[in-house]
Amino acid sequence: xxxxxxxxxxxxxxxxxxxxxxxxxxxxxxxxxxxxxxxxxxxxxxxxxxxxxxxxxxxxxxxxxxxxxxxxxxxxxxxxxxxxxxxxxxxxxxxxxxxxxxxxxxxxxxxxxxxxxxxxxxxxxxxxxxxxxxxxxxxxxxxxxxxxxxxxxxxxxxxxxxxxxxxxxxxxxxxxxxxxxxxxxxxxxxxxxxxxxxxxxxxxxxxxxxxxxxxxxxxxxxxxxxxxxxxxxxxxxxxxxxxxxxxxxxxxxxxxxxxxxxxxxxxxxxxxxxxxxxxxxxxxxxxxxxxxxxxxxxxxxxxxxxxxxxxxxxxxxxxxxxxxxxxxxxxxxxxxxxxxxxxxxxxxxxxxxxxxxxxxxxxxxxxxxxxxxxxxxxxxxxxxxxxxxxxx
Ligand code: PLP
Numbered sequence: 001x002x003x004x005x006x007x008x009x010x011x012x013x014x015x016x017x018x019x020x021x022x023x024x025x026x027x028x029x030x031x032x033x034x035x036x037x038x039x040x041x042x043x044x045x046x047x048x049x050x051x052x053x054x055x056x057x058x059x060x061x062x063x064x065x066x067x068x069x070x071x072x073x074x075x076x077x078x079x080x081x082x083x084x085x086x087x088x089x090x091x092x093x094x095x096x097x098x099x100x101x102x103x104x105x106x107x108x109x110x111x112x113x114x115x116x117x118x119x120x121x122x123x124x125x126x127x128x129x130x131x132x133x134x135x136x137x138x139x140x141x142x143x144x145x146x147x148x149x150x151x152x153x154x155x156x157x158x159x160x161x162x163x164x165x166x167x168x169x170x171x172x173x174x175x176x177x178x179x180x181x182x183x184x185x186x187x188x189x190x191x192x193x194x195x196x197x198x199x200x201x202x203x204x205x206x207x208x209x210x211x212x213x214x215x216x217x218x219x220x221x222x223x224x225x226x227x228x229x230x231x232x233x234x235x236x237x238x239x240x241x242x243x244x245x246x247x248x249x250x251x252x253x254x255x256x257x258x259x260x261x262x263x264x265x266x267x268x269x270x271x272x273x274x275x276x277x278x279x280x281x282x283x284x285x286x287x288x289x290x291x292x293x294x295x296x297x298x299x300x301x302x303x304x305x306x307x308x309x310x311x312x313x314x315x316x317x318x319x320x321x322x323x324x325x326x327x328x329x330x331x332x333x334x335x336x337x338x339x340x341x342x343x344x345x346x347x348x349x350x351x352x353x354x355x356x357x358x359x360x361x362x363x364x365x366x367x368x369x370x371x372x373x374x375x376x377x378x379x380x381x382x383x384x385x386x387x388x389x390x391x392x
Contacts (some may be wrong), residue, residue: 003036021354028055031375033359044369045359048193049226049335052253052295054372060256060294067290076284082293083284089296093235096248096264099119100273101284105225105251108261111278112188112249113144116219117164117261119272120185123217129223129226130183134170136196136364139223148188151196170201173208180212186219186246187212191237194226197296197364198330198337210243219246219269225261226335229253230373232307233333235258240332240353253373256295260288307333307373310380314369317384323391326348326367336369349391356390358383 001009006024024036029052033041046052053060067082074080087099102108113131120128133139136148140360143162146154150167166184169175174297187209193199213220220243228250234240236248246268251261262283265272282288308351315329327339340346345363353360361368371380376388 001036006036008090021351023354030054030056031372031379033141033161039357041354041359042372042379042386043359043375044383045361045368046253046372047257048361048372049231049252051257052229052231052373053256053298054374055257057256057374059298060291063290063294063332063364064258064287066288071286072202073282073285073287075170075281076279080284080286080289082286082289086284086289086292086296089293090250090264093296093299094239094248094264095244098113098270099262099264099268100278101260101289102251103259103282103285103288104140104261105223105249106142106145107199107280108249108251108263109145109148109188109223110142110223111263112221112223112247113148113186114278115265115269115272116186116188116221118277119219119269122272124185128183128185129164130166130181130185131177132166132168132176132184132187132218134189134193134314135167136170136193136199137167137223138193138195139188139190140225152299171205171210173205176209181218184218186221188221188223190223190225190227191241192232192335194335194368195363197366198335198368199364200330200332201241206243207285210245213246222248224248225251226370227314227332229295230303230307231333231335231370232331233304233311235299235304239334253286254295255291258285258288258291260285260292303373304333310334310371310373310375311336314371314380314384317380318387321384321388321392323388325391334369334373334375336372337363338367339370340366353387353390356386358386358390 004023024032026036031043033043059246126312133148133150137150139145139148147162147165166179168179216290222245224236248267254260311333325342327341331337350360351364
């Protein structure tokens with residue numbers, strides 16, 4: 001199909017909830033994509049942090065095709081090898097005790113919220129279901145995860161929203177403490193606020209909140225949907241913050257391009273989800289779990305080291321370009337935010353870059369880069385050359 005045919009069908013038959021760019025992507029390899037007209041793009045987005053191993057990774061393709069030829073789906077009424085292997089790998093590598101598998105980030109965060117509320121209900125009874133989250137956070141698009149999200153722009157149209165969330169200011173411990181009350185059961189945050197603008201939390205703030213949680217028996221819930229699976233230069237970002245969360249959500253990069261996600265928790269929460277209290281038809285799907293096993297096997301120290309080096313390289317080169325429309329960079333590993341200066345908005349700059357052959361994302365008022373973790377030196381340099389030419 002031509003680009004025009006695809007676009008026409010989209011407009012006729014698909015609900016127009018996405019503001020799409022005028023590109024129809026056809027296929028990819030590594031961190032390079034081609035559109036339906038054969039034009040090449042360097043990808044600094046990974047499908048918003050999903051394609052951690054880039055496109056068409058041979059081992060990944062083999063892992064999922066082999067599993068598809070064996071068992072494509074089986075209900076959670078039965079045991080199967082792929083999901084137990086994925087669970088074991090995750091727990092061992094992340095230092096957690098047990099996992100619940102889901103399919104998306106929002107659904108994983110729903111699990112995180114339910115886990116915290118039931119933990120508290122089991123121990124203290126009703127009336128202790130409030131969760132403190134942060135302004136500028138993003139936790140998903142379901143009614144409850146929209147409530148958890150600390151941005152008013154998301155609290156519209158879909159009334160009534162789920163009760164039981166209070167929003168504090170990031171990196172302001174007093175603001176979190178001010179939210180305390182007999183009704184609180186947990187604090188939940190991203191360690192780098194992704195959609196909010198790639199805003200890393202201060203280490204001291206995170207450690208103080210962690211101590212407060214321990215003191216009050218609030219669960220410390222970390223949303224690693226965007227920061228997880230090697231993105232920041234460690235398997236999970238919390239491993240660089242010197243904290244041990246009670247439960248962590250993950251999704252996006254975990255299966256390298258298939259829908260997968262979940263919640264992993266420490267020993268304290270082992271017996272919270274008892275039979276029948278939580279579930280989902282596709283959770284732990286064998287093909288997605290086989291993909292996750294493959295992705296997790298690729299997450300070793302050499303991968304984390306290269307993610308840190310590539311992130312530092314991209315940031316230093318972008319800052320050295322000293323472009324009039326771009327300011328400081330921030331982030332960890334290959335999760336990079338860039339300030340936008342001058343008259344053009346981040347959306348205008350992103351559109352210009354995409355038109356010029358470099359896929360980038362926006363976040364808050366800035367630009368955001370989430371390249372595949374396996375991006376090569378040549379691909380990074382090609383992307384930087386496009387950036388320089390398009391924005392100079
Ligand atoms: N949590 C965070 C931190 C995210 O960045 C996102 C998506 O961008 C979500 C949750 C929601 O994930 P999903 O779109 O898979 O539901």
